[in-house]
Amino acid sequence: MKDLADHRFTGLLEAAPDAMVCIDSHGHIALINAQAERLFGYRREELAGQPVEVLVPENAREIHPSHRAAYLTDPKPRPMGAGMELAGRRKDGTTFPAEISLSAIDSDDGLLVTAAVRDVTGRRRAHEAAARLASIVQSSNDAITGKSLDQIVTSWNPAAELVYGYTEAEILGQHSDALLLTEDRERERATNAAVARGERVEEHQARRVRKDGTIITVSLTHSPITSASGEITGISTISRDVTELQRARARFMALLEAAPDAMVCVDHRGHIALINAQTERLFGYHRKELLGQPVDILVPEGARTAHPRRRASYLANPRPRPMGAGMELAGRRKDGTTFPAEISLSAIDIDDGILVSAAVRDVTERLEVQAERQRLKTQAERDRLEYQLQQSQRLESLGQLAGGVAHDFNNLLGVISSYAAFVADAIRNPEESDASESVLADIEEIQHAVTRATALTHQLLAFARREVVQPTALNLNDVVLSVLKLLQRTLGEHIVLRTELAPEVTPVLADPGQMEQVLVNLAVNARDAMSGGGKLTIKTEDVEVDEAYAASRADLTPGQYVALKISDNGPGMTRQVLDRAFEPFFTTKPKGQGTGLGLATIYGIITQAGGNVRIYSEPGLGTTVTVMLPVTDQTAAERLLPPARPEPGRGELLLVVEDEAALREVTRRILTRNGYRVIVAANGQQAIEAAAASGGEIDGLITDVVMPGMQGREVADRIRELNPAIAVLYMSGYTQGILGDQGVLEPGITLIEKPFTEAALLRKVRGILPEPQPA
DSSP: OOOHHHHHHHHHHOOOSSEEEETTTTTTEEEEEHHHHHOOOEEEEEETSSBBGOOOSHHTTTTHHHHHHHHTOOOOOOSTTTTEEEEEEEEOOOEEEEEEEEEEEEEEEEEEEEEEEEEEEHHHHHHHHHHHHHHHHHHHHHHEEETTTTEEEEEEEHHHHHOOOOOOOHHEEEEEEESSSSGGGHHHHHHHHHHHHTTOOOEEEEEEEOSSSSSSEEEEEEEEEOOOOOOOOEEEEEEEEEHHHHHHHHHHHHHHHHHHSSSEOOTTTSBBBEHHHHHHHHHOOOHHHTTSSSSGGSGGGTTTHHHHHOOOOOOOOSSSEEETTTTTTEEEEESSOEEEEEEEEEEEEEEEEEEEEEEEEEEEEEHHHHHEEEEESSSHHHHHHHHHHHHHHHHTHHHHHHHHHHHHHHHHHHHHHHHHHHHHHHHHHHGGGHHHHHHHHHHHHHHHHHHHHHHHHHHHHHHHTTOBBBEEOHHHHHHHHHHHHHHHHHHHTTTEEEEOOOSSOOOOEOOOHHHHHHHHHHHHHHHHHHTTOEEEEEEEEEEEEHHHHHOOOTTOOEEEEEEEEEOOOOOOEEEEEETTTTTOOHHHHOSSSSOOOOHHHHHHHHHTOOOOEEEEEEEEEEEEEEEEEBBOOOOOOOOOOOOOOOOOOOSOOOEESSSSSHHHHHHHHHHHHOOOOOEESSSSHHHHHHHHHTTTOOEEEEESSOOOSSHHHHHHHHHHOTTTOOOEEEOOOOOTTTTTTBBOOOOTTTESSSOOHHHHHHHHHHSOOOOOOOO
């Protein structure tokens, strides 16, 4: 019977899935199974009779006998080293994490301790991988959520809380319909059904509802969650808020569609990615026919072979410039006909790489004008037509704005977005940053970028003659004197500034702020030209343009003018540079040190005021820019003074109408903290209802000009029917509908341009409100 029992014990030992090591009371190995040979790398006969410490890592051998002795005092089945990290040592010296269970067996030779040893390397790696995955999910900037197949939310990372507004405690166990608009639920169920079938729904955009009720646009990816057996048990969703990106794209597309030239955006493979309506009209294709096609479809057949090489050359140095300088370019329409073209290139950085934007202009009419000029008999007529053609070429370059503005504003928006994120991070995690200094510095960077963007916008508006102009009778001597100190600081000590102002000059009609801009721009241009030092002279005088002189200048009529001359003794300009001086985006300054809009902007300001600007320059003789403005019989205002500190409100009740929620709140806060009472409305209908409910108590209306539905002018007219005495201030960055001829405000209208400062808003509001009557 004993032999039979021994045989059964040995059979059970060999059949065990774990390495089995039997140890006698002296700590010597008495018996092992085949699994122990495989796990530790020893043959059975090598281990028999050896101390068990041969299987223990060296750093644990010294203490191991005491653990063994402790077990023998109470030898019952239990795990070894509860709460400790155990390990085994193989014959080759390598170690592995182990799980060990102990039990005791009475034998004829005394007590045997049996250790069942299991290598848990795979399990530990799985735990570590799971921990890493959990850490990635928790620290991800994307919202990562999980839900069951019946759409109950089961997991929710910190980014999901930021995107949707719900905490993990609030949303877990809730139905995911809480994040959906009612009309979107059926489509979401179809998506969930596809994922439940094992499909992965790649990145797409959808609407979601935040906890506070606001609707956002998110980019979503859905994946099935599977169990260890491969069964689909739920749905994982990765989402990212792209609401601001959608708005930026909409603004970019609006700019693209508004461009006067055909705009063709091409990806790095040479395929057409975007076009505007003018492209459809010019080339005769429908938009769907061009998107995704090689751009060579728009190139005449004779030029197609060389076109890929020229495209690759541009991508090697993608900066705004004319295409094929000195070459005769042409485009090919859908019907196979060709037309002479002028093409300007610029590059736009997007997530997928670089888009090359080509502004294409049909110059057939211009070439016909040139041909007509050749047939003219008299030199004077030929010169007049040549001048008109040159001005047309210079000032019709608005097509280049789509690429240039997109590039500059992408940079500025990138700065604002990044520093806003830094501020948000500092507020969320104050313990990880020096909030008081870093947040202020980041806010200053945001304000600086906004100031640059505002300046660029005003410069572009002035260049395009779309800036709001508020002309007044000016003495140009006063304008010069008002900016003299600024010029002296700007020019530096290496430039000598002189003025030769006529004792008396006749008033002219112009916008004082724009005239200051003209002076500063011209002075800075002169300073940059005289890097080694020099002399700058500003001169004013009354001049009379007679019939003979006016006949040689197509943009002048006979009459009285005031001339403003800015002269420098710098290196001067060549004829080639002078011919392109007023051309938008043309600059001789090093890359990154000039926009090429300075002189084009000045030209727009002066011609909008009914004047004329010309340049005389020769290499080695310096440069003189002469601005001619027609005189006015109005009396000039007093010497220009800095604006006074705006007065606070006196409890007047104001109605603010603005469809952009953030700007509406900013305006309300500015007015409220400066002594005004404020009612806000998000649209025209709300404003009219608020005015009716007030019983005529509203003192002033501040309304956006362009809003969805009812426009600002209509809102003001409707409210004036209820309250004829109400004062009105319009605010807008888009002036269509309130400007008269020559870009001047219509009579009786007061406007503040966006973006505005607190001081500017308070000054405008105080200006429209009546002064209080003395008690």
